[in-house]
Amino acid sequence: MTIAAPPTRRDIAYRGFHLPADTTAGTVDERGRWTTPPVRVGFAVAEVVPSWTAETPDGCWIEVELRGWHGEAPATGWYLLARWAADDRTVRRTSIPGQRDGDAAVDTDTLVVTGAMVTGWQARVTLCRPADSPTGPVLRSIGAVATGPALPGPTGTPEPTSPAARGRVLDVPRYSQRLHAGQYPQWGGGGDSWCSPTCTSMVLAYWGLGPTAEHCSWVQPPGPRPVVVHAARHCYDHEYAGAGNWPFNTAYAGLHGVDAFVTRLRSLAEAEAFVAAGIPLIVSAAFRADxxxxxxxxxxxxxxxxxxxTADGDPVLNDPYAPDDDAVRRTVPRQAFEAVWQRGSGGVAYVLRPASVPLPPPPAQANW
Incomplete structure (x- = not known):
């Protein structure tokens, strides 16, 4: 939606902004602010991760805030999770470090509850544009995933699986991030750290979407795959100094015609429902060698x-940390991979899919 409240003018000193050197601070019209209704989740919340899709013309940006909620009242103050723009020529997208009090703290892309009793969340989005801009930002979607203090361990009862996912491998192109090693090191050190934008590029290509050759023409020399370099630049968080900010990746994907959001899945059984529906997932894990x-x-x-x-239920991955494209495809043991995915990120997954492709039916306690 466009938020068409009467403009409120404010002078911004751009303190805390990451701006190109030739940017001149000036007067900004704050075109509108929209606050979601409280979303009550029915359990004690430990973390909330927002995600959004939006359009920001040149010189415009959005600011995304979260606060905790409990009962009939706010449980925390507001915390600024992102100052986001689609491009980086005027206002560079950034997370906002240093926000911590007795209730909660911001950890890059995640609101971490530390002391307050929180059983719900609320988001607020501010659309900002320069005073002389003929157009302003457009917010397409806003949401969040909330998780409790710890995900439940195995119950001993096998989870229902999706038979249609067993033996099914989606034809997602294989892109190696390591082919870009040393390329454009100003965005997180180059390709060796570009796992997230490389994955986002793979899934956009699976849907036949992504930036055009004209959009990527600035990549010179073009190297092995300009779309990956383009994604790394346009997912880059200038405060975090990396391209792995989760909602920055889904917001980038949303610029290319997909519905995109971050969620957390409880198990590979839930992930199977997406594969059965023809939707690949981008998943985050942490582990030691072997x-x-x-x-x-x-x-x-x-x-x-x-x-x-596989037919036996082992996950098949496109792992971008491979020496070349041919080595990207890997099959790994189900139990071992599920353990490091759940432990490392709490089951984080990016969901990218055209609106014409329906999501699978959600579980009783919906997380998508």
């Missing part, structure tokens, strides 16, 4: 595309 057979490297956090399952 903790998962077939993944012989250490990572404190790595993104891969879950493209399918």
């Amino acid at each position: 903790e998962v057979p077939g993944l012989a490297y250490d990572t404190r956090g790595h993104l891969m595309v879950l493209v399918g399952f």
Whole structure:
């Protein structure tokens, strides 16, 4: 939606902004602010991760805030999770560090509840544009995923699986991030750290979407795959100094014609429902070398595309941390991979799909 409240003018000193050197601070019209109704989740909340899709013309940006909710009243103050723009020529997208009090703290893309009793969340989005801009931002979607203090361990009761996912591998293109090693190091050190935008690029390509050759023409020399470099630049968080901010990746994907959001899944059984529906998932895991057979490297956090399952239920991955495209496809043991995915990120997954492709039916306690 466009938020067409009467404009409120404010002078911004751009304190805390990351701006190109030639940017001149000036007067900004704050075109509108929209606050979601409180979303009550029915359990004690430990973390909330927002995600959104929006359009921001040149010089415009949005600011995304969260606060905790309990009962009939707010449980925390507001915390600024993102100052986001689609491009980086005027206002560079950034998370906002240093926000911590007795109730909660901001950890890059996540609101972490530390002391308050929180059983729900509320989001607020501010659309900002320069005073002389003929157009302003448009908010397309806003949401969040809330999780409790710890995900439940195995119950001993097998979870229902999706038979249609067993033996199904989606035809997601294979992109190696390591082909871009050393390329454009100003965005997180180059390709060796670009797992997230490489995965986002793979899934956009699966849907036949992504930036055009004209949009990527600035990548010179073009290298092995300009769309990956373009994604790394346009997912880059200038405060975090990396391209792995979860909602920045889904917001980038949303610019290319997909519905995109971050969620947390409880198990690979839930992930199977997406594969059965023809939707690959981008999943985040942390592990030690060989903790998962077939993944012989250490990572404190790595993104891969879950493209399918074997007939026996083992996950099939497009792992961008490979020496070349041919080596990207890997099959790993189900139990070992599920353990490091749940432990490392709490089951984080990016869901990217055209609106014409329906999501699978959600579980009783919906997380999508």
